[in-house]
Amino acid sequence: MKRKLKLSGLASLAIFILTGCGRSDITSKSSGIWDQFVFGFAQIIKFLSFGGLVGLGIILFTIVIRTVLLPLMHVQTKSTRKMQDIQPELKKIQAAHPGKDTESRRIVAEKTQELYAENGVNPYMGCLPLVVQMPILWALYQAITRVDFLRDGHFLWFDISGHDPYFVLPVLAALFTFASSWLAMKAAPERNTMTTAMTYIMPVMIFFMGISVAAGVALYWTVSNAYQVFQTLLLNNPFKIQEERAQKVNAEKNKEKARQKALAKAKKKR
Numbered sequence: 136m137k138r139k140l141k142l143s144g145l146a147s148l149a150i151f152i153l154t155g156c157g158r159s160d161i162t163s164k165s166s167g168i169w170d171q172f173v174f175g176f177a178q179i180i181k182f183l184s185f186g187g188l189v190g191l192g193i194i195l196f197t198i199v200i201r202t203v204l205l206p207l208m209h210v211q212t213k214s215t216r217k218m219q220d221i222q223p224e225l226k227k228i229q230a231a232h233p234g235k236d237t238e239s240r241r242i243v244a245e246k247t248q249e250l251y252a253e254n255g256v257n258p259y260m261g262c263l264p265l266v267v268q269m270p271i272l273w274a275l276y277q278a279i280t281r282v283d284f285l286r287d288g289h290f291l292w293f294d295i296s297g298h299d300p301y302f303v304l305p306v307l308a309a310l311f312t313f314a315s316s317w318l319a320m321k322a323a324p325e326r327n328t329m330t331t332a333m334t335y336i337m338p339v340m341i342f343f344m345g346i347s348v349a350a351g352v353a354l355y356w357t358v359s360n361a362y363q364v365f366q367t368l369l370l371n372n373p374f375k376i377q378e379e380r381a382q383k384v385n386a387e388k389n390k391e392k393a394r395q396k397a398l399a400k401a402k403k404k405r
Contacts, residue, residue, distance in 0.1 A: 161173050173277045173281065176275060177284070183195040189351070190354060193355055198358065293350040295349065299345070299353055304350060307357045308345045311357060316337055318371075322367075
């Protein structure tokens, strides 16, 4: 979780440096790779805006992007689950070498890498989808605020480049963020203070950011987080995972009972 937060901050900083503080309009005649990238996003949204409904274009654009990223998210989900499953082993390694000296840390690091290799775990895979989505989110924000046919759009009760006057989108984005985080936490075999805290802190952050950003971006967050809930239930359903773990525990208990019974019979024969 800490690594993911750090990478999120670094990605945001990198994107900010890359894009600069450009505020001028972006058109088909704009120069620069980034401006053309943003204008390309705007054109895709315009194409998907059936009936001139820019909000519908953003919704469909979000669904397309999340669907394209689905294979990557599936890899991330598998990696995250493997990381969760080896947590007991990681704790054993840390308990066996509790020292804070350089040698103890080196041993823990080596044994941790060995454990990762044995179980096919890449700890950075969990952060990759986040890093990939950051440029997309920033390009969307730039398209909404700097491309005229999106900036001047209106959908349902809000202006695309304005703020949601009734806070409906920020509330929905926060609720779906909480639902997604809660489902992910429920799938974990063990919970820690950081994970539990972020489950409640992130929705609050999303709500306040949703109030301050353009409504089009808040709409993207709402649809994206709703899709995340669907994706979690599809690829990493915590209720199925809990059932599988319970069955595994019961199978091990039954196996141990059978072993003890066999040993008891053997003793009687003697």
